[in-house]
Amino acid sequence: MLSTFWAQSDVIGRAVALVLLVMSVSAWALILWKTWLLRRARHGLARAVPAFWAAAGVIEGRSALQSFDTEQLLLPLLDAATAETRNATLDAAGKRESRLTRRLRDALHAVLARLQFGQVALASIGATAPFVGLFGTVWGIYHALLSISAAGNLTIDKISGPVGEALVMTAAGLAVAIPAVLAYNVFGKLVASCEADLEGFAHDLRELLDHD
Template identity: 55%
Template sequence: MTLLEQLMQGDGVSRGVTALLLAMSIGSWVVILWKTWFLRGGTRDLLRSVAAFWQAQALDEAVDHVKAFDRNTLVLPSVLALQGMTSTPAAKGSLGASGARDARLTRVLRVALHGTMRRVSAGQILLATVGATAPFVGLLGTVWGIYHALTRITQSGAFTIDKVAGPVGEALIMTAAGLAVAIPAVLAYNWFGRVIGRIEAELEGFAHDLLAVFGERPAAALPPAGAMLV
């Protein structure tokens, strides 16, 4: 009996569990493939973009240099935010123009950094959810399948090894399916999380350097590199 035939013989709960596991698997693999492509350069392109920025002679030239290396647009938002603030001052009398230059620069860099990190972290919640719940969804299908298998055996009145092994073995497939869905999601979540952590640390350090160079406070008064701008 094929797997498809076994599913067709199941009830609504077993089919629902199978459909849910299939949806989880498809969703997690879509995220895995997309994030693998998106983070394909890791921190390499980010470091090259930052180095190209500091090698430029002027801010406009730095923007062009960053665009040439920043394939994933990780550094560019902060650079464009800095360029926009320096080239287009906030309207006088507005809340955006209030406060010292450091405060305004911190605000625009924080907004740019948070926007980049939201984009980089997209899909992590889905991977974490699939990795945490897929084994239990598979276990639910197993328990339900064993219950119905034992019910059918009891109704038939023939309680032998060959009568038990087949239905129970088919029900245990659900547990294996749940693990098969969860394991790739967990591995991908941990690997992506490590890459994202390095990217966040580099971007925060870059924002700190921008604030030190283009702000008004002395470097000693700046927050330590690696600390989120607030």
Template identity: 50%
Template sequence: MDRWLWLQQGDLVTQATALLLLALSVVSWVVMAYKTWLLARTQRQVPLCLAAFWQATDVATARSRVEALDACGLVLPMVQALEAHRASSKTASGGSSAPLAQQGAASARLTRGLREALQAASEPLQWGQVLLATVATIAPFVGLLGTVWGIHHALSMLAGSQNIGIDQLAAPVGEALVMTAAGLAVAIPAVLGYNLLGRSASRIEADLEGFAHDVQAVFGAATEPAAAPRA
């Protein structure tokens, strides 16, 4: 086709720019498709896990229920942190010979465990966001580079011609401008995906943080050791 004649006749820089835009487009669409599936799955599972936890009669039962529902593994690490905290609270001596993780107040140990679980849960939710932001930022400039280089290449080819008319100049320049449109076509979906998927991930993270605060409020104070009686 004539519209691809400029790309076929382009040099290595022109073709490499087009291939780079194609690669950025494919990668960004794969990331957006995967994250859409992951976030849709977690948006169904997280509320079910939280409800199952609070409806359980004990922590062991809550863990078994959450483990059956939490296929993405976002809520279960916090329940495991609570289990580990309750187990360590019964056996930790609090002396100087105990590991650092077992020293200090019981509520502080629970806070540390919940914080680590939240950090682990945020990694799959935030995965791919940096890549989408990078594609959205650099794709227009890559397309502009392809346009500028394509125009330069077209003018170099026409430099030795005699009686250059506007019709001879318009075709290669207009075809080179396609690269700018291609850059925008790659960047705009990446921007939309970054914003929409980021909002969904932020809502899930807010639910998990609220659950962690509730667990800390309910179980942190309940497992504090009683003060030693004065002599």
């Protein structure tokens, strides 16, 4: 059926099919990569945070993070918190606790941006793929009716075949969208869990260094 649809489609119909194919490949690439990334992130956080707080000091804690923080999520926070600021700069202005909060906030935002990468793409694919498929179906039916009308043989049996083949595009759009939407929701929950752990670590780290 797909080969027949491809053979009977015009440039627009084939372009829609190729767009859906690109969407599907992109979505599954993101799904596989983010599954691997977030799995390692959750595992690393679960091991690295207790190891850091079990260390004798900040230097030993940093060594523990280097061993367990496989995705480099906690180390940027520690490096930002312990970084020295240059004199006569805006970064050095203000109270020490304010500077510490600002550096931790900036480092946290950078780490979260890495974890959230690809979420917008998954949401966009999940939202637009059904409409792309529907457009392909409508265009396929229109193109088929034009061809049948030009041939002068407009009967039900001649219409049902091309229309049925055109409906494949709607099914293809749903097949692309459903995994993307499900993955977006699952990844959103996992990222939120990581975000809570990172915010908690940043808060505790600020309290620790602010009272040194």
